[in-house]
Amino acid sequence: MRNPLSKTIVGIQPSGIRKFFDIVNEMEDAISLGVGEPDFDTPWRIREEGIYSLERGRTFYTSNAGLKELKEEICRYLKRKVQVSYDPAHQVIVTVGGSEGIDIALRAMLDPGDEVLIPQPSYVSYLPCTILAGGVPVIIPLKNENQFKLTAAEVEAALTPKTKILVLPFPNNPTGSIMSREDLEPIAELIEKHDLYVISDEIYSELTYQGNHVSIASLPGMKERTILINGFSKGFAMTGWRLGYTCGPAAIIEQMLKIHQFAIMCAPTNSQYAAVEGLRHCEDEVQEMRTAYNQRRRFLMHEFERIGLPCFEPFGAFYVFPSIQEFGMTSEEFAMRLLEAEKVAVVPGTAFGDCGEGFLRISYAYSLEDLKEALARLEHFIVSLRKEKERKHD
Amino acid sequence: MRREILKYMEKNSKVDPKELAVLLGTNEVTVLNEIADMEKEGVICGYHTLIDWTKTDSQSVIALIEVRVTPQRNRGFERIAERIYNYPEVNSVYLISGAYDFLITIEGKTLMEISQFVADKLSPIDEVVSTTTHFILKKYKDHGTIMERREKEERMPVSL
Numbered sequence: 246m247r248n249p250l251s252k253t254i255v256g257i258q259p260s261g262i263r264k265f266f267d268i269v270n271e272m273e274d275a276i277s278l279g280v281g282e283p284d285f286d287t288p289w290r291i292r293e294e295g296i297y298s299l300e301r302g303r304t305f306y307t308s309n310a311g312l313k314e315l316k317e318e319i320c321r322y323l324k325r326k327v328q329v330s331y332d333p334a335h336q337v338i339v340t341v342g343g344s345e346g347i348d349i350a351l352r353a354m355l356d357p358g359d360e361v362l363i364p365q366p367s368y369v370s371y372l373p374c375t376i377l378a379g380g381v382p383v384i385i386p387l388k389n390e391n392q393f394k395l396t397a398a399e400v401e402a403a404l405t406p407k408t409k410i411l412v413l414p415f416p417n418n419p420t421g422s423i424m425s426r427e428d429l430e431p432i433a434e435l436i437e438k439h440d441l442y443v444i445s446d447e448i449y450s451e452l453t454y455q456g457n458h459v460s461i462a463s464l465p466g467m468k469e470r471t472i473l474i475n476g477f478s479k480g481f482a483m484t485g486w487r488l489g490y491t492c493g494p495a496a497i498i499e500q501m502l503k504i505h506q507f508a509i510m511c512a513p514t515n516s517q518y519a520a521v522e523g524l525r526h527c528e529d530e531v532q533e534m535r536t537a538y539n540q541r542r543r544f545l546m547h548e549f550e551r552i553g554l555p556c557f558e559p560f561g562a563f564y565v566f567p568s569i570q571e572f573g574m575t576s577e578e579f580a581m582r583l584l585e586a587e588k589v590a591v592v593p594g595t596a597f598g599d600c601g602e603g604f605l606r607i608s609y610a611y612s613l614e615d616l617k618e619a620l621a622r623l624e625h626f627i628v629s630l631r632k633e634k635e636r637k638h639d
Numbered sequence: 640m641r642r643e644i645l646k647y648m649e650k651n652s653k654v655d656p657k658e659l660a661v662l663l664g665t666n667e668v669t670v671l672n673e674i675a676d677m678e679k680e681g682v683i684c685g686y687h688t689l690i691d692w693t694k695t696d697s698q699s700v701i702a703l704i705e706v707r708v709t710p711q712r713n714r715g716f717e718r719i720a721e722r723i724y725n726y727p728e729v730n731s732v733y734l735i736s737g738a739y740d741f742l743i744t745i746e747g748k749t750l751m752e753i754s755q756f757v758a759d760k761l762s763p764i765d766e767v768v769s770t771t772t773h774f775i776l777k778k779y780k781d782h783g784t785i786m787e788r789r790e791k792e793e794r795m796p797v798s799l
Contacts, residue, residue, distance in 0.1 A: 260799075266797045269796050269797050270795070270796055270797065272796075275796065277796035277797060279796055279797035279798070280794050280795065280796065280797065280798050281798045281799050282794060282798055284794070286791075368799065369799050418799075536643075536646070540647075540662035540663070541662075543661055543662055543663070543664050544658075544661055544662055547661045590796055590797060592797060592799070596799060597799075613662075
């Protein structure tokens with residue numbers, strides 16, 4: 246029989262820590278700090294609107310780019326939140342989660358051999374999607390001493406004549422790092438100077454705890470060079486609804502829409518109606534979730550300080566990214582031993598790129614009670630590791 | 640800071656000031672002082688425990704009573720309200736717009752005890768014109784808390 250598989254897909258490495266995840270998934274009474282989705286239910290108003298749309302029999306396709314009302318609400322929302330104006334008729338596509346937006350943006354913009362700058366640690370899809378689109382990923386390792394922000398110098402050092410796109414993943418999963426306007430300005434200058442484009446993944450934009458999120462698209466000259474990716478999963482606690490959106494220059498959106506049209510048809514109709522309600526009426530619910538996340542974030546930072554686990558203070562998403570370098574183990578080893586000894590699951594930093602080595606991603610999309618219990622166990626583990634180390638020295 | 644403290648305590652009065660200080664990014668002394676001040680100023684009027692009595696041995700009956708009254712010259716509804724709310728079995732008294740004047744909630748051990756209160760105490764008040772008593776059959780949600788929560792749907796333990 247002929248080999249049924251494409252060389253490209255076979256060449257893409259599966260996540261190296263899948264084995265670890267399998268073990269976590271099998272373990273019954275483990276406390277997990279490993280999820281990348283909110284613990285809150287979708288606000289009831291949104292769920293109720295979803296139910297109502299089904300009752301009304303809204304069970305058909307929408308137009309490819311999405312419901313007109315939803316696109317209009319998205320544009321109003323972006324104007325309000327990040328002060329960028331888009332034309333709902335030509336500059337917006339409603340997608341199946343933010344992840345579809347990432348995929349179709351790369352596919353619409355890359356020719357074989359074009360290079361894409363991907364800062365890491367970051368979400369796992371940028372690299373494989375680049376390869377699948379025929380591009381060449383170029384990793385920029387972010388640094389703990391910069392609080393995992395991206396600096397202009399790092400971008401400059403990675404540039405080649407083939408560089409076409411910079412992926413900008415902030416607020417960042419897994420580090421929780423955010424980029425302020427001042428942080429973005431020198432990056433924007435480089436983008437303009439070297440004639441690059443940006444794919445700005447802003448899926449965590451609602452979850453910032455030090456000033457409001459700033460989109461690079463709001464900087465002078467950047468809207469024309471930016472594909473903005475966002476969605477309802479994180480801020481509105483709607484992961485399972487699979488709903489995101491992407492905005493950008495009409496000429497790029499037009500081509501992205503072709504891929505979306507042929508591969509997807511349209512985002513789930515039911516979710517689209519529900520999301521309209523979310524954008525119109527759920528500001529308070531979103532704020533309430535943000536407040537709760539922020540309290541948990543402060544709690545974790547306080548606990549890390551008490552335990553003596555070094556961690557820069559992150560101001561975005563719902564992750565903290567402490568360093569475990571003092572224990573002389575790989576992230577995966579640490580995570581595995583923590584799981585075995587204390588039944589607490591965390592995600593090794595290396596799941597998000599090699600430069601995540603020496604770090605853990607800890608999610609605070611958990612109740613304070615769960616976090617307290619998990620942190621007590623983590624502390625117990627760390628204390629025993631330190632004792633072990635002392636004994637070896639004696 | 641006050642608003643944040645109140646927002647938290649509104650849902651959870653069983654507060655450890657040290658912990659609340661961490662959650663709000665301030666220190667314990669500030670939290671304690673603010674709470675003490677707000678108690679003094681009557682911003683915080685009391686602390687209660689939300690109890691589902693149906694899960695205990697001691698059963699009780701709660702009724703909502705609509706009361707129509709004739710307001711008093713110069714004093715309006717104030718004096719009548721006071722006469723009603725001073726009874727310890729009365730849990731709450733609201734002045735209401737619309738078809739009647741007061742909505743009161745009252746708790747008793749039995750239906751009989753409540754009807755006796757209405758007959759002996761409430762209706763005989765000179766200004767009370769009429770009462771309508773509604774007994775509560777089941778409490779689904781009280782003070783923003785759903786009494787019987789469904790089990791939460793499980794998330795996958797790890798996702799990126």
